[in-house]
Amino acid sequence: MRSTSTDGDAMFLTFREHVKKLLTEALGQCEYPSSDLALTVKPGYADLTSLIAFKLAPVLKLAPQEIARNVTQHLGSDELVARAEASGPYVNFFVSDDYLRRTLSAVLEEDQNYGRVDAEGVVILEHTSANPNGPLHIGHVRNSVIGDTLARCLRQAGYRVETQYYVNNMGRQIALVVWGIMNFELNGQRKSDHATADIYVKANADVEVHPTKLGEIRQLMQRFESGDRDVACLFKDAVEFCLRGINQTLKSLHVSHDRYVWESEFLDDIDGIIDELKSHGVAESDGSTHVDLSSFGIGKDLVVRRSDGTSVYATRDIAYHVWKAGRCNRMIDVLGADHKLNALQVGKVLELLSINAPEVVFFEFVSLPEGSMSTRRGHFVSADEVLEKVTEKAYDEVDKRRPTLSEQEKRAIAQAVGIGATRYDLLKVSTDKPMVFDWTEALDFERQGGPFLQYAHARASNILKKTTFDYQYEPELLTDEYEIKLIKLCAQFPAVIEDVTVNLSVSVLASYARELAEAFNQFYRFMPVLSAEPEMRSARLALVTCARVVLRNVLNCLGIEPVDSM
RNA sequence: GGGCUCGUAGCCUAGUCAGGAUAGGGCACCGGCCUCCUAAGCCGGCGGUCGAGGGUUCAAAUCCCUCCGGGUCCGCCA
Numbered sequence: 258m259r260s261t262s263t264d265g266d267a268m269f270l271t272f273r274e275h276v277k278k279l280l281t282e283a284l285g286q287c288e289y290p291s292s293d294l295a296l297t298v299k300p301g302y303a304d305l306t307s308l309i310a311f312k313l314a315p316v317l318k319l320a321p322q323e324i325a326r327n328v329t330q331h332l333g334s335d336e337l338v339a340r341a342e343a344s345g346p347y348v349n350f351f352v353s354d355d356y357l358r359r360t361l362s363a364v365l366e367e368d369q370n371y372g373r374v375d376a377e378g379v380v381i382l383e384h385t386s387a388n389p390n391g392p393l394h395i396g397h398v399r400n401s402v403i404g405d406t407l408a409r410c411l412r413q414a415g416y417r418v419e420t421q422y423y424v425n426n427m428g429r430q431i432a433l434v435v436w437g438i439m440n441f442e443l444n445g446q447r448k449s450d451h452a453t454a455d456i457y458v459k460a461n462a463d464v465e466v467h468p469t470k471l472g473e474i475r476q477l478m479q480r481f482e483s484g485d486r487d488v489a490c491l492f493k494d495a496v497e498f499c500l501r502g503i504n505q506t507l508k509s510l511h512v513s514h515d516r517y518v519w520e521s522e523f524l525d526d527i528d529g530i531i532d533e534l535k536s537h538g539v540a541e542s543d544g545s546t547h548v549d550l551s552s553f554g555i556g557k558d559l560v561v562r563r564s565d566g567t568s569v570y571a572t573r574d575i576a577y578h579v580w581k582a583g584r585c586n587r588m589i590d591v592l593g594a595d596h597k598l599n600a601l602q603v604g605k606v607l608e609l610l611s612i613n614a615p616e617v618v619f620f621e622f623v624s625l626p627e628g629s630m631s632t633r634r635g636h637f638v639s640a641d642e643v644l645e646k647v648t649e650k651a652y653d654e655v656d657k658r659r660p661t662l663s664e665q666e667k668r669a670i671a672q673a674v675g676i677g678a679t680r681y682d683l684l685k686v687s688t689d690k691p692m693v694f695d696w697t698e699a700l701d702f703e704r705q706g707g708p709f710l711q712y713a714h715a716r717a718s719n720i721l722k723k724t725t726f727d728y729q730y731e732p733e734l735l736t737d738e739y740e741i742k743l744i745k746l747c748a749q750f751p752a753v754i755e756d757v758t759v760n761l762s763v764s765v766l767a768s769y770a771r772e773l774a775e776a777f778n779q780f781y782r783f784m785p786v787l788s789a790e791p792e793m794r795s796a797r798l799a800l801v802t803c804a805r806v807v808l809r810n811v812l813n814c815l816g817i818e819p820v821d822s823m
Numbered sequence: 824g825g826g827c828u829c830g831u832a833g834c835c836u837a838g839u840c841a842g843g844a845u846a847g848g849g850c851a852c853c854g855g856c857c858u859c860c861u862a863a864g865c866c867g868g869c870g871g872u873c874g875a876g877g878g879u880u881c882a883a884a885u886c887c888c889u890c891c892g893g894g895u896c897c898g899c900c901a
Binding site: 293295297299300301302306308311314315321344345346347388425427428429430431520544545546547554555556557560562563564565567569570571573574593594595596597598599601619621622624629654655658659674685686687689690691693698701702703704705706708709711712713715716719720723724760764765767768771772775778779781782783785786787788801822823 | 835836837843844850859865893894
């Protein structure tokens with residue numbers, strides 16, 4: 258069954274375009290001025306609503322109700338827009354049967370590509386970028402999961418995405434690790450990132466008691482920047498050692514980076530950038546070199562080179578962004594909210610260099626009930642620890658519900674469910690909300706969390722594996738409210754993906770996933786599939802197939818494994 | 824002290840950028856549903872001065888101002 262659509266397969270977006278066209282035509286016939294169409298979605302009333310009567314009322318000096326009535330009388334319909342009706346001041350639009358039919362065929366045809374919108378070009382998305390001085394903690398994971406999910410959505414939309422991990426390999430923190438490795442014994446039994454943290458905590462404590470040792474740290478940093486090969490090797494080894502462990506954790510979270518970019522690679526670019534800033538007349542020298550950003554409302558000058566001639570983090574970060582900007586159409590960073598000022602400064606300097614500032618997604622901190630986390634003091638809940646406990650809990654749940662499954666199957670499901678629950682918990686909350694990590698909450702699989710979504714997918718899979726669907730079906734048989742609701746939600750998916758990629762907000766995807774799973778569970782409860790009459794059975798099998806495709810695509814975008822059984 | 828940000832039922836949270844029809848969910852609590860495709864599910868109930876006070880508007884959780892409370896930033900650190 259091939260789609261005959263010429264408008265693309267994002268049915269809801271196409272429907273919206275049709276509404277715009279019809280509404281604009283109606284305005285012309287009424288001889289009303291063109292205006293903001295003010296389209297909005299308000300489920301329960303209509304598939305799309307225009308508030309245009311409110312907008313025109315003051316201009317026309319007419320009651321909104323009257324305007325809505327007049328507009329509606331002149332509104333035509335087409336193959337996707339079945340009808341429009343005025344409800345008081347609101348102009349409500351309703352989708353046609355053809356809309357539903359085409360949604361089904363679009364999903365079936367597009368399959369894993371369903372959700373694609375016309376997004377083109379290359380996106381470089383930087384996320385995680387944690388200092389390699391210890392394991393990722395639950396706060397870093399919030400960054401990773403947001404970044405990874407955005408990357409997945411951008412890819413689904415049609416972008417070519419390169420994810421990057423910016424490795425801070427030349428700071429004081431890494432120098433402390435290197436110094437620590439030289440002075441303390443590394444525990445070879447521990448996972449490498451945890452062993453690194455042990456050393457880092459010890460080094461910090463030691464330096465605090467013996468401040469004179471700070472000179473050794475400073476010396477290490479200077480030798481590294483001045484190009485000392487032996488020291489560079491020590492730094493490189495220490496960073497790679499820790500990164501191995503971090504990478505392992507990311508992998509188990511279904512997070513991957515296409516490229517690790519080392520901070521030290523940009524040392525050579527710094528002179529050129531500072532020269533260019535001078536030629537713009539904004540860099541002044543009085544020992545150090547600094548940029549006046551007061552015209553951007555930033556009171557303090559940004560130092561771009563120390564008076565001793567060494568580079569600073571900010572300048573290396575600027576160089577990194579200059580490099581990235583030349584290689585992509587969209588440059589996106591996922592950063593903790595504590596980086597807001599830094600990011601603003603980097604962005605403004607880039608603008609001075611005639612380069613667009615990156616789009617930055619900020620997220621607020623994850624803290625512990627007893628306060629904020631600190632790698633330095635060893636106060637943190639590591640991602641590994643969370644995953645281990647959550648997976649263990651998930652195993653208990655599987656074991657309880659599906660005692661007959663093989664050990665291997667139980668383990669696999671527990672792994673998928675544990676990670677899904679963790680990722681979803683971090684994604685569902687708006688990024689500008691601080692979170693408090695709580696073990697009880699993390700281990701309590703909420704009713705409409707990750708497992709809820711996976712369960713809906715598993716149920717769909719379960720129906721489909723009991724039969725074969727031959728793609729012959731009569732879509733007009735699907736008229737029940739639960740069926741219609743499910744189809745309409747399937748139709749929304751590309752619009753949701755577009756929303757995510759435009760606004761860079763992952764929580765809307767999380768909400769959508771929850772609604773879709775809920776709609777499927779309702780359908781599952783009230784609409785028998787396998788036991789239905791042959792024609793109805795085929796039609797519902799088509800819908801189950803569609804729902805499963807969309808559920809699977811949503812779960813993939815969320816980085817949650819769509820399991821077939823749980 | 825200044826900047827940024829958050830404050831929605833006992834607890835957690837969507838919606839706020841682009842103001843509009845009964846403020847969506849979840850946890851907890853109460854009551855139903857497994858001779859029926861996996862009950863990690865479905866249905867119903869209880870619970871809201873959208874931090875407080877002003878303002879703008881035909882219309883404010885949403886915009887503006889003040890205040891209160893939490894977070895965070897304000898290094899020639901990274």
